[in-house]
Structures are given as C-alpha cells and as structure tokens.
C-alpha cells in the first residue's frame with residue numbers, strides 16, 4: 001500500500017469513492033457501516049489539493065482505496081456546518097486549551113473502500129495526514145454524526161480521539177472530537 005498526497009490527476013477516482021459512500025448516494029446495504037457528509041465538487045477538491053495540499057490517499061496498485069481530507073478552517077468556511085463550528089471554537093475547550101482557527105484544523109472526511117476496512121489502512125492514512133498537519137497545528141478537530149456508529153468506534157477506540165461535545169445542526173446531532181497532532 002502506498003500513502004501519499006493526492007494530485008489533481010487523482011480527482012476523478014476520489015469523486016467515484018466519494019459517490020460510493022456519500023450520505024446522498026450510498027447504498028442501503030453500505031450505510032450501516034458509515035457514510036461521509038461533506039460533499040465536494042471537483043473544483044473544491046482541486047482547491048483543497050492546490051491551496052492546502054489537503055488530501056491524503058492510500059493506493060493499492062493503481063487503485064485509490066482510501067482518502068483523508070485535512071485543511072485550515074479558512075478552506076472549510078464555505079460550508080454552513082463548518083461556519084457553525086468555527087463560530088463555536090472560542091467557546092470550546094480541549095484539555096484546558098481554548099480552541100481557535102490558529103491552534104486547530106479540521107480533519108475529515110475520511111473514507112475507506114469496504115474491502116480495506118478493519119485493516120491497518122485506517123491508522124496509516126490517518127497518521128500520514130496528521131503528521132503533515134502537525135507542522136502547523138497542535139490540535140486536530142473533527143465531527144461525526146451520532147448515527148455513524150462505525151466511524152465513532154474507529155475514531156474513539158482505534159484512533160484515540162476524545163469527544164469534546166455534541167451539537168445539533170440541520171436536524172442532525174454530531175459529536176465534536178479532537179486530539180493532539182503529535183502524540
């Protein structure tokens with residue numbers, strides 16, 4: 001398995017993986033094993049790659065089998081849910097530290113193709129992304145829908161993220177989670 005930053009040449013494969021597991025297009029069979037919420041256009045993927053170097057992928061041969069997004073809050077601010085999270089950072093503490101757009105970044109979505117779940121891909125693709133972001137930010141912040149039980153288990157039990165709070169947005173309830181980037 002190769003772990004690397006995505007380039008614009010990878011966008012069409014990432015779009016396909018996004019479609020397979022996005023909440024609006026996922027099959028009923030796959031949904032209980034998790035779904036991604038943020039929907040990116042090809043242009044938004046391009047901006048994420050070119051301005052933030054913010055997509056990590058796992059490749060098995062030529063096949064892209066997983067992706068992880070990570071970026072500054074400036075990049076995420078165009079989505080209403082992230083604007084809500086940004087506004088709330090100043091009222092949120094993690095391990096005694098008040099959160100801000102300077103000391104945190106937003107990680108996610110992460111998506112792993114079904115055949116590669118339950119393997120080391122989760123930890124490896126997560127760490128590849130986290131290590132790069134640790135150069136700029138001490139803390140990682142993310143969110144998970146309360147009904148995404150697999151993602152919650154993966155992030156809390158396997159990756160060691162802590163739940164910071166829960167919040168409601170657009171008729172959904174989400175966990176906000178965080179961790180240090182270099183521990």
Ligand SMILES: CC(C)(COP(=O)(O)OP(=O)(O)OC[C@H]1O[C@@H](n2cnc3c(N)ncnc32)[C@H](O)[C@@H]1OP(=O)(O)O)[C@@H](O)C(=O)NCCC(=O)NCCS
Pocket residue numbers: 021032033034035036037108109110111112113116117118119122143144145148149150151153154157158
């Ligand atoms: C979330 C995701 C990245 C986790 O990676 P993964 O390789 O599946 O994670 P793992 O299988 O190693 O760990 C998940 C844990 O949840 C448990 N689990 C599996 N299926 C589950 C289910 N349907 N409901 C609840 N828990 C479940 C597993 O048992 C495992 O814990 P265990 O190994 O201690 O028993 C992956 O499932 C995925 O890409 N899902 C689709 C997209 C998604 O949900 N992204 C996250 C958005 S917040």
